[in-house]
Amino acid sequence: MDLKQKYIQLLESFNDSVSKESDSLLGQYRKVGIQGLKTNGLPTSSDEQWLYTNLEPIFEYDWNAKTKGMDEKVNLDEVFSCDVPNLDTHVVLLINGHYFKQNNTSDLPSEVLMGGLADFSSTHSDIIKKYLFKAADVNQKMNALNATLAQDGLFLFIPKNVQLEKPIQIINIAYGNEEYFVNQHNLIVVEEGSKAQIAFCDHTLNPTKFFVNQLTEVHLEANAHLEFYNVQNSNADTVQVSSICVNQHRDSNFLSNIVSLHGGTIRNELRVKLLESGASCDVSGVNLTDRKQHVDSHTQIDHLAPHCDSNQLYKGIYDDEGTGAFTGRIVVHPGAQKTTAFQSNKNMLLTSNAKVNTRPQLEIYADDVKCSHGATTGQLDQKAMFYLRARGIEKNEARMLMMYAFANEIVSKIKIEPLAIRIEGLINRRLRGELSRCANCVIQCG
């Protein structure tokens, strides 16, 4: 029996128990998900979308199909020791894909809804029905798997004309002494004229092997503004597939910034649909890998209306036997005139064993557009290295300065200053190899 059959059988046998535990709204998608898996199967390395990231070993692993949330015996002090200093935020915690019940959101403006997707599915089903699986395609392979298994996740709803002054910080942890397969579905809706900043921090709290399949749907209504920051810092055994799907309406603005600091295998998907004119997005990320780590960034920006702008900048530093990939696709659909779309991927390979595959892609079906895309892959600039050393700077220190400068172009896009400072510090320590040394508990980095 092949993997696909095995999973379908397994998921069907779990369907009842999974559905019982989750609200009917999420439950509605379980059968759709299984149907999707039957039709499309699981990602394989022969799949055009998955050429550079092989998930087969992780699917072959016996996850014991744990579908219940963990008992929430978490030492909160330990978790928050990694808080960002000088950053005043609304902080909430999610554990293994479940919203932590003791979160306190009372300091949020009363009209803002934030909590677990499962809870809100029963109390605010009208809102959730309107948005669930509208930005994400349930037939995409990992989304289908997510649909069959996810029971909870973050729900955030910011109604019309609310400007959140403080950022929302989501501490999203994988926790436990047994290996665990996390499926999490987040839903973020920002209504007309509203504005928010979100910092999503993905962590593993134990050296345990985790498989995290995280789907985040974002809906930005007219003139809505959202900044979405994501720091990924997991142990080297963890596989994380994170998919962010964004629907943008008229004049809305989306900024995303993903810093992949540490992890085993990371796949970051970002799909943005610019549905109405005037919408714009600025998306960026930096992949830092060493040893045998792997980070694959996969983007698709669909320009579906005229006068929309998109800008993408992805960078990667690959050390030791670290590997990575970038596949970036811009599609300018018929009628999307006056589009501006830029995409750039820059990579630095530090050893001859490090490897990156980059595929910038541009499809244009309109004639009045301004688009560009490009990719570079290179080594450390030896002339610059000599210049630094000629001023007395040790070779390793010079290397650090150069790598740091390379990554800093992404950090400089972060608009929350204390967060930028914090991430700068983390990158600095990461490049010095100080984070991977305490990889079994990377969160205790305060």
Added chain:
Amino acid sequence: MLQIKNLHASIDGKDILKGINLTVNAGEVHAIMGPNGSGKSTLSAVLAGNEAFKVTEGEVHYFGKDLLEMSAENRSREGIFLSFQYPIEIPGVSMVNFMKTAVNEHRKYKGLDPIAASDFLKLMRDKKELVGIDSQLTNRSVNEGFSGGEKKKNEIFQMAMLEPILAILDETDSGLDIDALRVVANGVNKLKTKDNAAIVITHYQRLLDYIVPDFVHVLSQGKIIKTGGKELALELEEKGYDWLK
């Protein structure tokens, strides 16, 4: 302080320096002139420790130590400073961070603690004033978007910050207008003491009106073919190099 004996060097298998002999003592300024391709920049690169060049023969002693055995960073910490003919742009590395790192690496080598933040700021301010560099330049990335003149001034500023014993100025005057040239030469002169020395590599006699050399050497095809006083520079200006061959 510096003795170069029979120095041969090559790059990519091509011999450039073919037996250089030169002695530099404290308090002296040596000018090295010569036509394009004579090996002037190679000599400066070899002295600064650029590993792209291979020394095939000869020796260089600096205060009695084997210079060729030292890494580029240690040569700098021991007091050798190369002012680059083409200063490198390093986007993302701020001038402040660059200078602070360099100053602290020098201090660490001498067994000193890192410089206090306030002392560092004062040092920057003083040296900027001494050299006459626009104070905005130090808020930017290293050489990024600097004009030719700004890059050369920035080299002299770095020299002021690191206070070298032996400064090697590789065509610091090329591409400078007369005002920028004066600023650069002034900076060099202000840093001059009886205990340090300079090797000034140039195409043009013009710079030597401002930085007056004790010796002028003519480099041709990898060898020093003539040495004289400062009047030799004037003669070269008038007659060119051909009469020496």
